[in-house]
Amino acid sequence: MKYTIILIVLINIFILSGDAYSYKQLYPALEITTHYTEENPASAAPLLRWNENTKAVYYELEVFDKIPDRLSTNSVSAEHIYFTNQVFVNAFNLPIAEITEGCHKNLYWRVRAMDFDNKPVTNFSALELLYTDGHPSEINSPVTNTNYNHGNGSVLLYPVYQWIPNAGAVKFEVEVLSAPPENPNGTEPSMYRIFSSTIDFSCEYYDPHSRIGTYYWRVRGIDSDGRPIGVYSNAERFSNEPSADYQVGIFGDSISHGxxxxxxxxxxxEFSYSSYLNFPSINLSESGDTIEMMVNRFDKDVLPFAPRYLIIMGASNSLxxxxxxxxxxxGLKILQQKCQENDIQPILLTLPTINxxxxxxxxxxxxxxxxxxxxNKVNNYIRTRVHIDTAAEFPVPPEILPTEFALDGLHLDDNGKAIMGHTINENWSNVLAQITEDNDEDKVTVxxxxxxxxxxxxxxxxL
Incomplete structure (x- = not known):
């Protein structure tokens, strides 16, 4: 049964071409969620926020010092005093002091979502008044926006650290700690640092190491001269403790990682199928894995948690x-045998097609x-084992994955991940019953x- 995601659009219809989005009608304009008024004035560098659009690849933001006489909702205005398209999250730390050269005056701003082909996903939002009195900004670091260990799908062995960039930063330094920092919101590295990495302008960092235990992470901005911009962000805690007794593990590559x-x-x-499951799990997947990588890291990354069930889906990168x-x-047989040897019940997922x-x-x-x-050969094998047929909800190769389910042709978007999660939920009880009945018959020997x-x-x- 197909799982339908209902998207509220202006006329509820859009057209998808074979290689990119080509909209007949746009999604509704973004809604601004931060409001700065005379009673609540903005600082010299306020944080602007709006609702997320999961079809956006980036956002365009315009700032005006007056209301333009003519303002189109679907094109950039020549009257703006500030414009940026380097916005990859639904928030922006606006450097008002630089834009207005320290003058305190009312400003106006708006934002729209854009796709990979630099075409609008939405019209511009309604023009928003931004009242400022120029007081010093309270934002003196990147603003972290991860929320690990809160709800289904939020426990990742290979974490990704995300933040909203602070004004003026062109690089970022991420620091992973074994304990809360002794110098919170400081300027120097912590004595508890166990890993750090400096990256060019970005809003995220994929940790290359599995993190078993409890850790903390924080990030700071760096300017074009290599000097820190402000201080380290608040330290965020995350935990992957084997003692938590996870019943279900998820093991795979980036499609399972999220x-x-x-x-x-x-x-x-919302881009992880584990978040749609009706039961908790720990995500032991790692982006970029091949089948050999999965086999090689199984003992290190799966056995410490000893899940009762292991959902396995991988090899799209290899194929x-x-x-x-x-x-x-x-490789799948090796993983199943490793599970059997360690009292873990393997459950294979079929591989959705690609584009x-x-x-x-x-x-x-x-x-x-x-x-x-x-x-097809791999999926036909999987269908002979204890499995859930997540590929059945998508076209069968050589038919390709429609762009509406995966912009990049490989990683299912939020609607595709919801379909996978729904399919797993719908078949979970039957699979557990099958394991109970056919446990001995489904043994694998490599x-x-x-x-x-x-x-x-x-x-x-x-290639």
Whole structure:
């Protein structure tokens, strides 16, 4: 049964071309959620916020010092005094003092959502009055916006750290700590630092390390001369403790890790199918995994948590890069055998189809010409095991994944992830009953010859 996501649009209709969005009608204009008035004036660098549009890849923001005589809702105005399209979250730290050179005057602003092809997803929002008295900003660091350990889908072994950039920053330094910092909101690294990384302008950072235990993270901005902009953000706590007794683990690559539509990461939980499940889980997935990577890290990343059930979905990266289905199937058998040896019940998910054209457009990466055959061969094997057929809700290869479900052709967007979550929920009780009834019959044994073949076939990633 198809799971329908109802999107409220101006006329409830839009057209999707084969390679990108081509809207007949736009989504409703964004709604501004921060209001600065004479009673609540903005600082010299206020934080502007608006409602998120999950079809946006970025946002365009305009600021005016007066209400223009003629203002179109669907095009940029020549009368703005400030414009930026470097906005990748639904918030922006506006440098008023720089824009107005310290003058205190009423300003006006508006924002709209844009797609990958630099076309509007929405019209501009209604023009919003921004009253400021120029008092010093309370924002002196990036503003963190992750919310780990709060609800389904919010426990990630490989966390992604997200923030709203602070005004003036062109780089960011992320710091991971083993304990709360001894210098909260300070300017110096903490004595509890166990990892740090400096990255060019971004709103997120994928931690390359699995984090078993309880940790803290924070971030600070850096200017074009390499000097800190303000202080470190508030330290955010997250926990992946084996003692939490997780019954269900999720193991896979980026499709299971989460994220989609280019600008949304696994920390945007609406882009994770685990957030739609009716039961809690711990997400043990890692973006970029191939089947061999999954096999190699199983003991390190899965066994400490000893889940009762392990939902396994991976190998899309391997298959699209030309790795044979034979290697994938053996890899899945190895994972199932490892589960059996450790009293874990494996539950395989079939692989949704992909869209090679969109993959190449977004990532400039080729896809093996034989991918339909290999995908179908892997899915046919999975359907002989204890599984949930998440691929059945999407076209069958060689039919491609419609752009409406995955802008980049690979990572399902929020609507696609909701379909996956719904499908798992709908079949969960039947799968558990099947495990109980057929436990002995579903055992897997990997032969020495299969293991040798698995290791001998290259784990190709780049074509």
């Amino acid at each position: 994220g989609g539509h280019l600008s949304y990461s696994p920390a945007d939980f 699209r890069a030309g790795v044979s289905a034979d290697k994938i199937i053996i 090679p054209h969109n993959i190449n457009k977004i990532f400039t990466e080729s896809t093996s010409s034989n991918w339909p055959y290999e995908f 032969t020495a010859k299969e293991m040798e073949l698995f290791r001998s076939i290259p784990d190709v990633y780049d």
